[in-house]
Amino acid sequence: MSGLMVDAARCVGCKRCERACAFGGIVVESRLARPTDACTLCGGCVEACPVDAIAIERDEAGERSGRNLSAYRDIWVIAQVDVEGALLPVVFELVGKALELAKVRGCQVVAVLGEAGRAPRQAERLAATGVAEVIHTVDERLAHADAEVFAQWICALAEERRPEAMLFGATAFGRELAPRVAVRLQTGLTADCTALDIDPKTGALLQTRPAFGGNLMAAIECPAHRPQMATVRPGVFAAPERVTAGAGTGADLAAGIITQAPLAPEVASRVAVLGIEPVTGGSIAQAERLVVVGRGVGSKKNLPLMERLAELLHAELGCTRPLVEAGWLDYAHQVGQTGAAVAPKLLVSIGVSGAIQHLAGIGGAETVVAINEDAAAPIFGVADYAVVGDAIEVVTELIAQLEARD
Amino acid sequence: MHIVVCVKAVPSSTEVKMDPVTHTIVRDGRESVVNPFDAAALEVALAIKDERAATGEGCRVSVLSMGIPATEVLLRDGIARGASDALLLSDRAFAGADTLATSYALSCGIRELGSASMSDAAASGASEHGEAAPGPSLPDLILCGKMAVDGDTAQIGPELAGLFDMPCVTDVRELVAIERGRVTVRHATDAGIELVEVPLPAVLTVAKDIAQPRMPSIAGVRAAAGAPVAVLSAACVQADPARSGLAGSPTQVVRSFVPERSDACEVLEGSVPQQAARIIALAEEAGL
Numbered sequence: 001m002s003g004l005m006v007d008a009a010r011c012v013g014c015k016r017c018e019r020a021c022a023f024g025g026i027v028v029e030s031r032l033a034r035p036t037d038a039c040t041l042c043g044g045c046v047e048a049c050p051v052d053a054i055a056i057e058r059d060e061a062g063e064r065s066g067r068n069l070s071a072y073r074d075i076w077v078i079a080q081v082d083v084e085g086a087l088l089p090v091v092f093e094l095v096g097k098a099l100e101l102a103k104v105r106g107c108q109v110v111a112v113l114g115e116a117g118r119a120p121r122q123a124e125r126l127a128a129t130g131v132a133e134v135i136h137t138v139d140e141r142l143a144h145a146d147a148e149v150f151a152q153w154i155c156a157l158a159e160e161r162r163p164e165a166m167l168f169g170a171t172a173f174g175r176e177l178a179p180r181v182a183v184r185l186q187t188g189l190t191a192d193c194t195a196l197d198i199d200p201k202t203g204a205l206l207q208t209r210p211a212f213g214g215n216l217m218a219a220i221e222c223p224a225h226r227p228q229m230a231t232v233r234p235g236v237f238a239a240p241e242r243v244t245a246g247a248g249t250g251a252d253l254a255a256g257i258i259t260q261a262p263l264a265p266e267v268a269s270r271v272a273v274l275g276i277e278p279v280t281g282g283s284i285a286q287a288e289r290l291v292v293v294g295r296g297v298g299s300k301k302n303l304p305l306m307e308r309l310a311e312l313l314h315a316e317l318g319c320t321r322p323l324v325e326a327g328w329l330d331y332a333h334q335v336g337q338t339g340a341a342v343a344p345k346l347l348v349s350i351g352v353s354g355a356i357q358h359l360a361g362i363g364g365a366e367t368v369v370a371i372n373e374d375a376a377a378p379i380f381g382v383a384d385y386a387v388v389g390d391a392i393e394v395v396t397e398l399i400a401q402l403e404a405r406d
Numbered sequence: 407m408h409i410v411v412c413v414k415a416v417p418s419s420t421e422v423k424m425d426p427v428t429h430t431i432v433r434d435g436r437e438s439v440v441n442p443f444d445a446a447a448l449e450v451a452l453a454i455k456d457e458r459a460a461t462g463e464g465c466r467v468s469v470l471s472m473g474i475p476a477t478e479v480l481l482r483d484g485i486a487r488g489a490s491d492a493l494l495l496s497d498r499a500f501a502g503a504d505t506l507a508t509s510y511a512l513s514c515g516i517r518e519l520g521s522a523s524m525s526d527a528a529a530s531g532a533s534e535h536g537e538a539a540p541g542p543s544l545p546d547l548i549l550c551g552k553m554a555v556d557g558d559t560a561q562i563g564p565e566l567a568g569l570f571d572m573p574c575v576t577d578v579r580e581l582v583a584i585e586r587g588r589v590t591v592r593h594a595t596d597a598g599i600e601l602v603e604v605p606l607p608a609v610l611t612v613a614k615d616i617a618q619p620r621m622p623s624i625a626g627v628r629a630a631a632g633a634p635v636a637v638l639s640a641a642c643v644q645a646d647p648a649r650s651g652l653a654g655s656p657t658q659v660v661r662s663f664v665p666e667r668s669d670a671c672e673v674l675e676g677s678v679p680q681q682a683a684r685i686i687a688l689a690e691e692a693g694l
Contacts, residue, residue: 003498003652022662037474041502041652044662058652083597145595147564148573172596176576179505179561183568188504188656191559211557211662218659225656270573271602274590278598289692313689331615337558338614346692348685360558367692369685385688386673387681397682405686 003057004035004045010053020048022216042218069203072226075102076163077111078154079126080145080173083278085118087125089286090169092239094232095129098167099243101198101205107164108132111256114153114263116143127256129243134258135161145173146269151180153263158185163227164203167196170231170341178231188222189229192341194236194363205230210363234285235343235364283340284333289315290344292335292362295322296351296372297391303328306350309395312402318342320358336361351391354379371395407458407465408525408545409451410516412566413444413484415477416556440480442614443551449617450581450610451549452488466490468519468545472500472511478635486622486630493519499640502652505557509565511650514643516566517542524636544570544607547589552577552611563611573604576611 004026013031025039033045033054046054077094081087091111098109109131113123117138127134135157141149158166158181166181168174170192182189194217195208205228207220222228284290291310297303310317318335319328335342336358343364350371352358359382362368370383371391380386387394415438440448448469455465469484471477472495481492495515503511518524520542548570553560560576567574579599580592590603591610622630640650648654674681686694 003501037476037498039501042659042662047661047663056652080596145597147576148567151568172577172594175560176564176574179564180568180574182506182561183509183565186506186656188506189561190657191561206660217663219661219663220657221660222656223658271575271604273600273602275601276595276598277600289689289694313694315689337555344692346689348689357555367688369688380671383671385684386671387685388673389678389681393678394681394685397678398685401679401682401686 004039004041005055005057006033006035007053007055008032010051012051012053014050016048016050017045017054020044026054067224067226069224069226072162072164072203074108074110074132074161074163075105076158076166076227077109077131078166078168078174078177079111079113080169080171081113081115081119081122083118085115085122087113087122088169088171088234089239090171090174090232090234091126092129092243093234093237094167094169095126095131096240096243097196097232097237099130099240101165101196104200105164105198105203106200107203110135110161110163112154112157113137114139114142114150116140118143123258124255127258129256131256133256135261136258137260137262139263141263141267141269144269144271144273146271147173147176147180148271149263149267149269150177151184152267153261154181155184156264157261158227165198165205165228165230168229168231170233174231178229182229185227185229187225187227187229189231190220190222191231193230193232196230196232204228210360233341233343233364235341284316284318284335284342285340287316287318287342287344289313289346290318290335290342290348290365291315292318292320292342292347292349292352293323294320294350294352294358296353296374298351300326300328302392305392305395305399309348309399309402312399313348315344315346315348320352320355349379349383350395352379353377354382407454407463407547408468408520408543409454409465409547409549410468410470410519410545411444411448411451411484411489412512412548412550412562413448413469413471413480414441414551414554415439415471415473415480416441416554438476438480440483441551441554441556443553443555443612445551445619446614446617447549447551447610447612448484448487448489449619450612451547452620453617454547454581454584455488455490466525468493470512470515470519471495472503472508472515475637478637481635482630482633483622485633485635486626487620488623488626491519491524491633492635493524494635494637495640495643495645496637497639497641498651499645499647499653500651502655503650504655504657505559505561505565506656507650507652507654509562509569510654511640511643511645512562513566513569514640514645515638516545516548516570518638518643520544546606547584548572548607548609550609550611552613560611563609567609570607570609572607572609574609574611575602575604578610578612579616581610581616 123136168178190207197206337360347365369385458465469492550563577594582590
């Protein structure tokens with residue numbers, strides 16, 4: 001069986017492993033480290049051990065997936081469209097990153113677009129981003145974002161074409177689709193990667209993702225299985241200008257070929273959509289500028305002030321969970337682990353203390369300005385600029401100055 | 407009706423304190439709790455059970471987890487709240503499982519819960535499956551939390567649905583109806599809140615706010631004290647060792663590290679108008 005092995009001859013009982021473990025998975029007794037039932041085999045202690053006394057032994061069976069890894073090639077980007085049928089911004093971000101990885105690996109980028117054809121020429125737009133090929137189909141059965149239907153189409157393609165890696169946007173749909181594909185293909189999937197690197201020789205994708213609300217980062221590999229699959233939150237990677245520019249004009253980059261690949265006739269959805277209440281207003285997840293308010297704004301009567309500030313900054317308004325629970329704003333505004341993950345260029349955080357669950361949702365923000373009375377508020381730990389002071393006073397002044405500009 | 411609720415034991419706080427000098431994790435005897443999303447899923451199941459009990463229909467709610475032996479306490483608590491029975495998959499062979507290996511282990515547990523022996527043990531609620539069916543029967547509904555607060559992958563529900571070839575609805579905000587072999591729910595999508603209907607058996611993953619978990623009743627606690635919580639090994643549920651735990655996990659953590667935080671937080675000094683002017687300048691840099 002696989003397991004954590006401690007070399008008793010080498011272990012000096014220094015307890016560094018015990019301190020490095022987030023799970024209580026290893027203890028030192030009588031100057032000897034011993035794994036406990038809580039060990040998750042994460043390898044944290046292996047790294048921490050100064051005398052190389054700890055190793056994780058893996059079964060032969062685990063290393064041998066029986067797959068011929070060299071038969072897999074190229075990096076696929078799974079493209080998603082919005083209700084109007086237009087490509088989501090995250091698609092261009094993924095294409096940009098995939099092109100970077102492909103250059104290192106010396107392979108090609110293939111975009112996969114299944115759509116119902118609601119918006120014209122999306123495949124052409126995608127083909128102009130610098131990808132070598134777009135695998136495309138237009139099918140009415142893809143009108144609704146039913147992960148089961150999409151998974152059957154994508155898996156059939158992947159089984160035939162064998163991509164080395166597949167990237168998905170970590171949207172609500174992408175987070176449902178990717179695991180359905182992974183389980184059908186019996187391969188590994190890493191959620192919410194914040195960094196991706198590729199080994200030029202082996203094609204191994206090194207996927208870095210936050211754990212424990214971002215307090216710990218884990219670097220993950222999928223050594224013996226292909227395709228290697230990852231989801232990436234919108235806004236984590238910047239879409240290179242040449243990718244979006246090409247997509248806009250179709251002029252600069254040599255257009256990739258478009259291959260039609262129909263969805264098998266027997267595939268049918270089992271989900272009946274009876275109604276939809278569309279998201280109102282702009283999406284905070286896609287916002288370039290965002291004002292986020294927390295309990296520190298005092299009372300609900302200050303909310304119009306915050307809305308006015310957001311309006312003047314041409315920003316969307318987000319909030320923390322307690323404000324949604326108090327009924328000030330609806331759930332669509334909630335930022336954090338149980339709400340939306342956001343990635344604006346500028347986030348102005350007002351009266352937010354910075355609970356870890358909230359901070360987990362703002363990691364993608366480029367610049368964070370925090371306004372809070374409490375100089376010890378955890379939000380300042382992640383902020384780039386801090387204003388320690390009365391939120392209402394600062395916001396009132398901001399509004400006055402912004403109004404004076406117009 | 408048979409409902410299986412999958413739960414995960416998570417640290418009571420995801421706040422991991424780091425020792426600023428040694429950059430190691432400071433643990434202060436944090437307790438394990440049921441992942442709050444899964445606690446909400448259990449509440450949804452128990453509400454269905456109550457509803458059906460009121461109309462004289464049977465409903466068996468099974469709580470399933472994969473974890474260390476100490477997780478048994480949390481499953482017993484589920485019975486105290488009203489679950490019919492519980493199964494804990496606990497074996498070193500399951501350790502180090504990624505989501506693929508975890509969903510596989512849970513699928514073995516779900517099959518085991520549908521086996522004749524476990525169905526009989528929980529006979530009280532198994533009216534519809536009362537006839538000893540040959541071979542294991544699958545539940546009508548599998549409920550999971552949308553995600554776990556520690557891992558935050560949200561993959562287990564869709565992977566279970568894939569393994570059983572069931573329809574799956576994620577991020578369910580409201581269970582509208584469950585009748586005539588179909589379940590109707592409201593769930594959050596990229597496009598908005600959708601009202602959808604899927605045939606049973608199905609997998610649902612629920613948002614944390616879908617329901618407020620009830621507290622255990624005194625009678626429930628008494629009943630739970632003597633209730634059977636099956637603790638089974640990988641071999642007992644016929645889990646293939648090559649698909650379990652570390653061996654069955656395609657993904658491997660190769661390194662864990664503390665992210666480098668830029669402590670370069672600049673405090674904007676000066677008067678309020680000066681501070682406001684700086685913020686507006688930053689907004690202009692961000693495209694205003």
